[in-house]
Amino acid sequence: MMLSGLTQVREGTTDLLVPEGHSKKGPGTKTGEIFYNRQMEFGRDVSVMFGRVAFKEGQAILDGLAATGARGLRLANECGVRADFQLNDRDLRAAVLMKQNAELNSLGHVKVHCRDLNSLLAEQHFDYIDIDPFGTPVDFVDAAVQSCKNDGVVAITATDTAPLYGGYPKTCLRRYGSLSARSPFAHETGLRILVGFVVREAAKHDRAAEPLLCFHADHYFRINVRIRNGAARADAAIKKLGYAAFDRSSLRREITEDRNDPKDAGPLWCGQLIARDVVKQMAASGDLGTSGRCAKILEAWRDEAGMPPLFYCMDELARKTKLSPPKLVDFISYLEEKGAKASRTHFDPKGFKTDIAAKEVVQRYKSFAASLRKKRLKSNV
Ligand SMILES: C[S@@+](CC[C@H](N)C(=O)[O-])C[C@H]1O[C@@H](n2cnc3c(N)ncnc32)[C@H](O)[C@@H]1O
Numbered sequence: 001m002m003l004s005g006l007t008q009v010r011e012g013t014t015d016l017l018v019p020e021g022h023s024k025k026g027p028g029t030k031t032g033e034i035f036y037n038r039q040m041e042f043g044r045d046v047s048v049m050f051g052r053v054a055f056k057e058g059q060a061i062l063d064g065l066a067a068t069g070a071r072g073l074r075l076a077n078e079c080g081v082r083a084d085f086q087l088n089d090r091d092l093r094a095a096v097l098m099k100q101n102a103e104l105n106s107l108g109h110v111k112v113h114c115r116d117l118n119s120l121l122a123e124q125h126f127d128y129i130d131i132d133p134f135g136t137p138v139d140f141v142d143a144a145v146q147s148c149k150n151d152g153v154v155a156i157t158a159t160d161t162a163p164l165y166g167g168y169p170k171t172c173l174r175r176y177g178s179l180s181a182r183s184p185f186a187h188e189t190g191l192r193i194l195v196g197f198v199v200r201e202a203a204k205h206d207r208a209a210e211p212l213l214c215f216h217a218d219h220y221f222r223i224n225v226r227i228r229n230g231a232a233r234a235d236a237a238i239k240k241l242g243y244a245a246f247d248r249s250s251l252r253r254e255i256t257e258d259r260n261d262p263k264d265a266g267p268l269w270c271g272q273l274i275a276r277d278v279v280k281q282m283a284a285s286g287d288l289g290t291s292g293r294c295a296k297i298l299e300a301w302r303d304e305a306g307m308p309p310l311f312y313c314m315d316e317l318a319r320k321t322k323l324s325p326p327k328l329v330d331f332i333s334y335l336e337e338k339g340a341k342a343s344r345t346h347f348d349p350k351g352f353k354t355d356i357a358a359k360e361v362v363q364r365y366k367s368f369a370a371s372l373r374k375k376r377l378k379s380n381v
Contacts, residue, residue, distance in 0.1 A: 001096045003034075011041050011070065012048060013287055014077045015104050017097060018068050034094045035067040035134075043222055044071050045288040046297075047130070047155065050213060050224055051079040053281045054153055059083045059127035064117045064140065067091075069098030069110075071130060076107050078287070083127075088113040088120055121147035128153045136160040138175050138197070145202040145209065148227040153212065156198065158221045164190030166265070181265040183246045184313045185253065187216045187347045192244070192309070194221050195269035199237045208233035214273040215301070216347055240271035244310060251320060252358040253310040276305040300346040307353035311345040312361055314352075320362060323369035328352060334368045335361075 006017040018036035055061060059081070063072025066087040076085035087098045087110060095114035102110045113120055121129070121143035129144045129152070131137050137156045144154045158164065163171040166182035166189070173179050176197040180190060195214055202209040207227055214223040243266035245254045255270045279301045284294035314325040325331075328344065332352055335342035341355040354361060 001093065003093060003097055003100070006097075009038070011044060011289055012074055012078050014070075014074045016068055016070055016073070016101050017104065018070075034091065034097055036070060039218065040070075040220075042290040042293055043157065043217060043220070044074055045290045045294050046213075046215075046217075046222070047071055048074055048078045048288065049282040049284065049294060049298075050155075050278070051075045051081070051128075052283075053278060054212070054224075055079050055081040055083060055128065057082050059152075060086065060125070060149075061128040062086045062088065062120075062124075062126045063130045063132075064088050064121070064144070065130075065132050066098055067094050069094075069101045069112075071132060073098070073101055073105060073107060073110065075130075076102075076110050077105050084111070085109075086111040086113065086126075088115055088117060090114060090116050118143040125149050126152065128155065130155045132157040134159070136175055141198055141201045142204075145198065145207060145227055146205055150227070150229045152227050153224055154198070154209070154227055155224045156194070156222070158194050158223075159219060161190060161219055161221065164193055164221065166190070178267055179263075179265060181244070181246070181263055183244075183253070183265070184316045185244075185246075185310050185347070185351075186265075188309065188311055188345075189244050189265040189268055191216050191221050191223070191273065192268035192270070193265065195223055195225070195273065196241050196267050198223065198225055199241065199269055200267075202227060203234040203238050206231040206234050208237040210237065211269070211271065211273050212275045212278050213301070215297075217297070237271075240269060241267045242270040244268060250358055251312070251316060251362060253312075255309055270309055272306065274301050274305040276302070279305060297346055300344055303343040304345045304353055307341065307343050307345075308355050311347055311351040311353045312358075313348055314350045317362065317365045321366050321369065323366060323373070325350075326369055326372050331365070331368055335364060338364060340364075 005020045007020045019033045022036040066072045066089045069087050072087040099112045131140045165186045166180040169180050178193045199209045209225040212224045243256045243259045243264040245264045284291045318325045332342045345351040
């Protein structure tokens with residue numbers, strides 16, 4: 001098959017032939033062409049950083065919905081691991097293009113499949129399975145958590161953010177068996193709903209899904225979970241599911257074991273989203289096209305790893321107290337000076353996480369903002 005209308009681009013150290021009119025549509029959009037979105041380069045850079053830490057020699061690594069092969073070929077080319085890399089897409093034109101792209105990068109050993117992903121997953125086991133669909137990943141999660149070898153990793157993108165953010169709670173309930181809700185921290189509850197869904201899908205098969213690196217960026221969620229065998233481990237993971245309650249007037253947010261209000265978001269994952277030892281080892285090397293952004297997000301992930309769920313936003317505090325917000329870094333330092341744990345969060349440039357209750361957060365915001373106002377007035381006199 002001869003493919004026409006292609007142009008060559010470079011991501012990291014990998015060359016890719018992609019459709020000429022690429023990236024005209026938003027992320028995760030079906031256009032009839034072989035899919036390629038340059039805006040997702042950052043997400044692929046993160047996959048490369050993650051693969052450099054997680055992959056081991058000889059593993060079976062699958063890019064299950066590969067399109068041009070951009071992610072899978074970059075993993076094969078840039079992670080420095082000799083492994084059994086495989087790419088799959090049910091679109092024959094995509095399979096032809098990814099073969100061409102493999103040859104372009106002297107990666108002739110990479111296997112290319114042109115299969116329905118679920119049927120491929122039913123036949124083979126992999127150490128790493130990447131699922132990067134148009135919109136929701138729900139069609140593939142059950143097959144992926146079964147096909148993944150013990151101690152392997154399943155990586156999933158979800159671009160159906162509107163239902164997960166709380167815009168369409170009924171759609172979220174149908175897809176993920178979980179109710180979403182709007183709130184200032186809805187990006188975090190959306191991600192936690194997705195993780196909770198994967199945890200429940202794995203638990204059906206006596207397997208635990210343990211988050212290694214789960215994040216929100218641009219208009220998508222991305223999760224990397226380790227799959228481990230054992231009913232006891234699966235039970236322990238299920239125990240970390242709960243609900244997120246939010247009271248708009250007091251700003252109180254709380255993780256609860258049961259749903260106390262019909263509007264509470266959940267069930268959702270209440271445990272850690274980021275494993276500190278993983279993000280500590282990841283490096284934003286200069287060969288990555290978005291290395292500057294990667295370095296910044298690594299710093300934010302390292303800061304917030306281990307912090308409690310449900311971040312605050314400076315804007316909601318400013319609205320509630322009618323006091324204009326201080327600089328985020330200054331307020332975080334102030335909270336720390338007063339004995340609280342506090343950090344930035346990657347979810348929101350104006351967001352922060354802390355271990356103190358909402359009432360105290362509001363009080364400390366008021367006293368800090370008021371002291372700044374006093375200082376300003378004094379300096380104006
Ligand atoms: C969003 S694109 C993948 C993008 C790619 N991972 C990248 O980084 O550029 C989704 C791909 O999944 C393929 N696809 C959709 N359903 C599939 C299925 N059931 N089995 C295999 N491939 C499928 C589509 O043909 C499309 O190429």
